[in-house]
Every structure is written in C-alpha cells, then in structure tokens.
Amino acid sequence: QVQLVESGGGLVQAGGSLRLSCAASGRTFSYYTMGWFRQAPGKEREFVAGITSSGGRRYYSNSVKGRFTISRDNAKNMVTLQMNSLKPEDTAVYYCASRSGDYNLDVAVEYPYWGQGTQVTVSS
DSSP: OOOOEOOOEEEEEOOEEEEEEEEESTTTTTEEEEEEEEOOTTTEEEEEEEETSOOOOOOEEETTTTTTTEEEEEETHHHHHHEOOOOGGGEEEEEEEEEESSTTOGGGGGOOOEEEEEEEEEEE
C-alpha cells in the first residue's frame, strides 16, 4: 500500500512557475514508477509526466514538454513537478500517482495509487 500527498498548488499568473511535490509513504518507494496527471473541469484526466523507479527515464506529454520537469528523490520518498512558463490551459487539479512496472507510463488505469490532488490555477 502506498499513500501519496500532493502539495504546492496555487494561483499564478501566466508565464509564472510552480513546484508541486508528492510525498509518499512506505519503504518501497524506490520500486515504484511515479506519474503526474491532471484533470480540468469537464475534461478527462490526462497524463502530464512520468518517471521510472530509478529515475533513469522521464516522459512528458507534448503539451508540457520543455516547460515541466519531473524528478524524484528516493531517499526522501518524494517526487516533484517543476512547472515553468505556465499557461491558462495548464489550470487543473494535479494528481500524483504510483505503480509498479516501467512501461505505459502515460496510461492512468495502470496506476493503482493516487493522491488527493492539488489545484493549480493560471490566470491570464
């Protein structure tokens, strides 16, 4: 069982930055692939970024590539999402998720563990 708690959301102007953090419980954090997803009102949950258990591979959606960076610290059981050059269309609830297996990182149903989400609002 893995428990995930996100933090760092808030209101920011377009062009600004935010850093989301996800703290994970459990001693086997380093075994898990981690992902960030987001869901805007009236839209389906979408993949944002993923990082494999060792941190050796990172994946991004086309909409955030070059602006967002996912990283992890296995010693601290933490994964972060640095978001730069934010746009109003980045407004959503952002969720941290974890799973075993380093494949199909962009598929939400592959992730059994989810945090409660943190709101990110980007004003124009």
